[in-house]
Amino acid sequence: MTSVNLRSDNVAGVAPEVMDAIIAANHGSSPSYGSDPLTDGLNAKFGALFGRACFVQPVFTGTATNALSLSLLAPGWGAILCSETAHIHDSECGAVELQTGGAKLVPLRQSDGLIKAEVLEEALTQTRWGNTSVAPPKVLSVAQATELGTVYQPGQLAGLADLAHRFGLKFHMDGARFANAVAHLGCSPAEITCDVGIDVLSFGGTKNGCLCAEAVVCFDEALSEEVRYRARKMGQVASKMRFVSAQLHALLEDNRWLKFAGHANAMATRLSTGLSQLQNVELLHPVDANEVFVSIPEAMRSALTSEGFGFYDRGGGHVRMVTAFNTRAEDVDAFIASAARAQERGDQ
C-alpha cells in the first residue's frame, strides 16, 4: 500500500545535508551552552542573509521561538494582536501567556489568514487606551506564511507596520514557514522583515528539513542580553548547542533553505492544481506557500485514507495537506489520481 503522508511538514524526516552537518559537528569536545564556534558564527550568517546586524538565539521548537520572541516585545501587562487563526493563539497551549508573564492575546478577524490593514486600524482606534481594565496593545504578531498557506506582500506588511508603529506597537513575525514565504515572493529576506520594521522574527528550521532547530532573530541588538537569559529560563539553551547551530548553518548554506521551501511550494501548487480540477473539490484558500486547504466529499476522504494517503482532517469536510522539502512529485500525482478515482466512482 502507498504511504504518502501530507498531514504536516513536520512528519518529514531530516534533510541529508542537515544530518551530515550534525554528524560532522560530532568530533572532539566543544564549549557548552552556546560558547562554541558554530553558535558564535550564527550572528554573521544571519547578518549576511538579512544584510544587517542581528542577534540570533537558537532554540528547539517553534512554540519556544514564538513565546520567547514575544516575551522580548510584550510586557506582561500588555496585549498582543494577532490573527484569529494565529498558531500562537490557538495551537501553543497558552505558551505565550505563561512566558510573557500574563500578556493577553487578542485575535483579529482575518481573510485567508491575513490581517487586513483596515481591521488592524479598527482594532487600534477602538481600543479604550488608558483604561486599565483593558490590556493595551503592545505588539502586532503576523505569521508569514500564514497558518492558511497565504503570504503577505511586502507592501501589506509595510502598511501594517506603519499602523503598528503609529500606535507604539512592536512588530513580531512568526516565520515557522518564513522560507516558504520568501521562496514564493522571490524577494530578499530583508524586504519582508527588518526593512518593514519587524523587530523580532521567529525563523523556522524544523519544518524545512532540520531535526530541532529554530532561531529567534533580533533585529534590535539591544535585545541580545534579554533573549539569552529568557532562553535559559525556558530551558531552551542546549548544553551541546553546536548540534543545533550546525543545523541552521547547513540550512542556510548553498541557499538550501530557499531550495527546500521552493520545492515544497511547487509540490503544493502541483497538488492544488490537480485537485482543483476535480469536481466537488473546492480550494478554500490561495496556495501561496506549501499548504493546501480544500473542501472534499466525505467519500473521497475515506478513499484517500484507505489508499494510504495522509492529510489533516479539520472537520466540516475541510482537509489540509502540507508538502515538505522532500515531497516527491510522483507521490503528489498519486494523491491526485487517488482523489480522481474516488470522484469517478461517484464517491459522495
Next chain:
Amino acid sequence: MTSVNLRSDNVAGVAPEVMDAIIAANHGSSPSYGSDPLTDGLNAKFGALFGRACFVQPVFTGTATNALSLSLLAPGWGAILCSETAHIHDSECGAVELQTGGAKLVPLRQSDGLIKAEVLEEALTQTRWGNTSVAPPKVLSVAQATELGTVYQPGQLAGLADLAHRFGLKFHMDGARFANAVAHLGCSPAEITCDVGIDVLSFGGTKNGCLCAEAVVCFDEALSEEVRYRARKMGQVASKMRFVSAQLHALLEDNRWLKFAGHANAMATRLSTGLSQLQNVELLHPVDANEVFVSIPEAMRSALTSEGFGFYDRGGGHVRMVTAFNTRAEDVDAFIASAARAQERGDQ
C-alpha cells in the same frame, strides 16, 4: 598541543551508538509531536527499567526537565526545599520560579552536597506552618548524584523521604547524573527512586552521551496529562520527537547508560586517585560519581591550562573536573602527569 577538556561532561560530543540511532530514525514520515512509535515505546522501556509503570515525557534540556518536573509537584504558592548547592537554585536562571508560577526555592545547608536528615527535619519543624507570610514547603528536591559529585545511599534517601512525607511534601530527584549514581551504588534504579518515594525523576541523557535528550519520569501516572500539556507550554514538545526518543532508547539499550556512566565514574576515580597523591592538591569532596573537586596551587592551574588541559575554575583556588562517557584513560593520566610536573617544578 594536548587538548583534554574536563570542564564539564557536556563538552563531550554524542556517543556513536546514540548518533546511529538518530540516523536510523531518519527514514520515511512519522507522526509528529510524540505520536510516533519510538516515543510511544518509552513508557514500556522506562517501566522495565524501574520495574514499575511510569509515564515518560522526553524534553530537550536539564533545566527544562527540572522546571517541568517541579511544576508538576510544587504549587505556585509553595516552597521547594533543596540543597544550597542545588543546580535548580543557583544555575538555572530562575526557571523553576517562572515555570511553577512563582514557587519559592529554599536552600538548605549541605555537607558535600548532601542534605542531612537532621537539617531537613530542623527546616520542617521550624517552618511557621499556616502563617501565610511564608510559602509552605511542598516539595523536597535532591540531586542524585549531587552537584558536588557525591551520591546518596538508599537509606539516606529513605530517611529524607520519611520526613518529607510526614510533613506532606512531594519528593523530586534531579538526576542529571542519575546514571552515575546508579553505577556508583550498583543498586537497581528503583531502589533510589520509586522504592523510596520519589514522585518525579529528572532523568539525564545529554551529559551521558546524548545530543539533546532528557526525560521527566512520573512514577505517579496521574501526572501524565499535566506533564504533556506543561511540556508544550514550555516549548519542549519536539515536532519531530522521534529523534529525541531515539536517543533515549539507544541510551537504555544494552545497558549503555550504566556502561557509559560507569566508565565516567572510573575515570573520575582514576583522576582523583592520581591527583590526591600530589602534595598541595587537596581533594574537596568524596568522588562518588564523575566529578572531581580539588584545591590546587595557582601555578599548577596555570601549567595545566597552558598545556591544554581544560577544567572549571570555581575561584578561591578550587577547580572542578568532570569526566564523561568517552574520557580516555590516557588523557586522565596525561592530566595527572602534567600536574605532577608542575609540582616537581615547585610551581606555587
Next chain:
Amino acid sequence: MTSVNLRSDNVAGVAPEVMDAIIAANHGSSPSYGSDPLTDGLNAKFGALFGRACFVQPVFTGTATNALSLSLLAPGWGAILCSETAHIHDSECGAVELQTGGAKLVPLRQSDGLIKAEVLEEALTQTRWGNTSVAPPKVLSVAQATELGTVYQPGQLAGLADLAHRFGLKFHMDGARFANAVAHLGCSPAEITCDVGIDVLSFGGTKNGCLCAEAVVCFDEALSEEVRYRARKMGQVASKMRFVSAQLHALLEDNRWLKFAGHANAMATRLSTGLSQLQNVELLHPVDANEVFVSIPEAMRSALTSEGFGFYDRGGGHVRMVTAFNTRAEDVDAFIASAARAQERGDQ
C-alpha cells in the same frame, strides 16, 4: 444643575450601615492578617447564608476575587470557558492569565450575556481533547448576574453544571452582582451556587454598598489552605483585616445585602420601564438585575449629559445605566423625564 450618576454602581459611596461597622471596628488592638474575631466569624456567617460549610477569604476588589478564585480551580496549563462578554476576559487586564500562571481564557458565544447549554456543549465536544497544542478546558466561569444585566435561572445553571462536570470541569461564578441575581430570583443563595455545583463563588460587596470588600467563597473546604496563601501572594491579605471583614458582616446582617440589591433592581426596572415607553429608545437586553442597556439617539444622549445625567457610553449608540443601593426614585424619574423632553424636542 442635576447630578445623577448612573455610570456604574461603583460610583456610589458606602452605605451608612457599612460605614458604621467600620467605625465600630476601630477600637483597641486586634490580631492582624485575618486572625481577628471578625474575620474568624465570616465562615459561620456565610455558612449560615448558604446552609453549608464553606471557607471565606475576604479580599479588596472584584478583579482580585475572580483572579484568586480561578487560580484555585484552573491549572496554569488549562483553559477557562466563559462568555465573550465576561468581565474576567475583557475588563480585568489579563489578571487571570497572570495569577493562574498562564491559563487560557476561551470566550463562548452568548445571548443577552448568558451562555446557553448548547453552546457550551458544542465547545466541549469540539475540543481537541488530548492534543497538547490546545489548552484543555478545566473551568467554566459564569457571571451571575451577567455583564449584560441578565440572570441565569437555577435550571439553566444546573444544565451548565451537568455539562461541565461530565467533561471534568470545575465551575466558578463571578458574583460581582450576586446579590442582584438572588434578589431577582427570590431564591436561596444555595439554589444557584453550591446546590448546582458551583465550586467557588466570587461574592461581591463593593458594588452593593461596601467600601472595599469582596469574598472568595470556597464550597470545597479543601481549598482553605491554598486560598489563604494565594491571597497573600497577590497582596490581598489586609494587615488590618478586621476593617474588611466588618464590611461583609454589616452587609449580611439584617438581610441588608438583599435589601440593597432589591432596591437597585427596582430602580433599574423603573428606569427601563420609563425609557422603553419612549419612541427611538430600544431596550437591548432584559433588565433582570440593576443594569439597563438601551440604544438611544445621539441627541438624547447629549441632552442627558448636558442636563447632568451620567451613564456609560458604549459606542454605537448604546448606553448603559447602572442603579445602586442608594439610587433615588426621584432621580430615576428625572432621568426619564430628561430623556422624554429630548424626544419631544425631536432630538435625533
Next chain:
Amino acid sequence: MTSVNLRSDNVAGVAPEVMDAIIAANHGSSPSYGSDPLTDGLNAKFGALFGRACFVQPVFTGTATNALSLSLLAPGWGAILCSETAHIHDSECGAVELQTGGAKLVPLRQSDGLIKAEVLEEALTQTRWGNTSVAPPKVLSVAQATELGTVYQPGQLAGLADLAHRFGLKFHMDGARFANAVAHLGCSPAEITCDVGIDVLSFGGTKNGCLCAEAVVCFDEALSEEVRYRARKMGQVASKMRFVSAQLHALLEDNRWLKFAGHANAMATRLSTGLSQLQNVELLHPVDANEVFVSIPEAMRSALTSEGFGFYDRGGGHVRMVTAFNTRAEDVDAFIASAARAQERGDQ
C-alpha cells in the same frame, strides 16, 4: 487585666484623623477606578513632599506595594538583591517571584538589618555576569527603616546607590516604615530617596495609622503607564479609590505622618531604654525606629504574657516589640514595670 499589644504596629486601629477623612469622602457619587479628584491630587501632594514630580499609585497592602514596585524595575529574567532579613524575601510568600514573572531574590548578608556597601560590592563583583545560568542582578532593594528597626544614613544609601548604578541596577526602597526612618533622621524625604537615586519607593501608610493605604511612588514618571496597568492586573485598583486616596491625604496633611511616626519612635526608645536597664535583658539591635528587639529570659516572657502584654516571640529567647502612632507612654511604662517585677522575682 492589662492588655497592651506590642506584637506589631498593624495590630493598632485607624487614626481618628484618617477615619474622619474616610467618612468625609463618603458623599455623593464619584468617578471610579482612580478618576476621582482625591486620587488625582495625590501626585501633587507627594510631589510637594519630595520636592519633585512623581507618579503615585495607591494600593491596599505592603506586600502589594513591594511586588508591584519591583515588577516595574526587575525583568522576569533578572535578580533582585536584598538583605537576608528582607520582608520581600522571607515574609511575602513569594509575591515578588509571581508578580515579576519569575525574578530571583538574592539575599545578602546584613548587619543589624543593614546591607553594607562592601557586601554589595562583593556580590556584584563576584556575579558571573553574562553566564545565563545565573539570573543577573537588576535591582537593589533596601528597607528603610529595616526589618530590624535600624535606619540607613543618607550617606550609606548614596554609597549603595553608587554601586548599584555602576553595575546597571535599579534601586528600590521598601518604606513600609519610611515615616519612622524620616522621623529618626530628621532629614527631608527626598534626601533618602530621589536625591540618592531611589527609582521607586514603597510608601507605607497602614502601619502608620491608615486603614488600608499604601503608595507606589515612582520618581521616574515614565513608569506611570506600567504601574497603573500592573496594579490592575494584581487586583489592586480600588473601584471606590477615593476612600484609599483620602487616607493618604489625611496622613500627609498637617505633617501627621511624621508626628505619628515620631511618636512611635519615641515610645520604642522609651521601651528599649527601660528594658535595657534590666539585668538579663539584652538589646539585640540599635533602636532607630519603632521596633525593639531584645533577648529576655523565658520566665520574663511568660510573666509578661500572663500579665497581658503582647509581643512577638521570634524563638531562641528573642522577642520583638513594635510601637505605633497610638502607643501610650503609660502602657510602655507598665510593660517595663512588668518586666522589672519578673526580674526581681528572679524569673529565669
